Amino acid sequence: MLLLGEILVRKGIVREEHIWEAFDKQETCSKKLGEILIEMGHLDAKTLAQILQEQAAVPLTYKKGQLRDWMYMP
Numbered sequence: 001m002l003l004l005g006e007i008l009v010r011k012g013i014v015r016e017e018h019i020w021e022a023f024d025k026q027e028t029c030s031k032k033l034g035e036i037l038i039e040m041g042h043l044d045a046k047t048l049a050q051i052l053q054e055q056a057a058v059p060l061t062y063k064k065g066q067l068r069d070w071m072y073m074p
Helices: 002-012 016-026 033-040 045-056
Strands: none
Touching: 002 016, 002 033, 002 045, 016 033, 033 045
């Protein structure tokens, strides 16, 4: 399974330097990579949800056309 950062870069969604910036920020906080990229403005929650769904190969849960939860929960 590819790592989130690898997928985002390969698909051209996030630039590699932004992944490294997010890794640097991750060292000083307990947030996940996707959360940091969203806060930095390099990724939106819907795209993150789609990528996590592809990565895990499981369907996401939607409610009335809206994304209900973007976290993968086994």
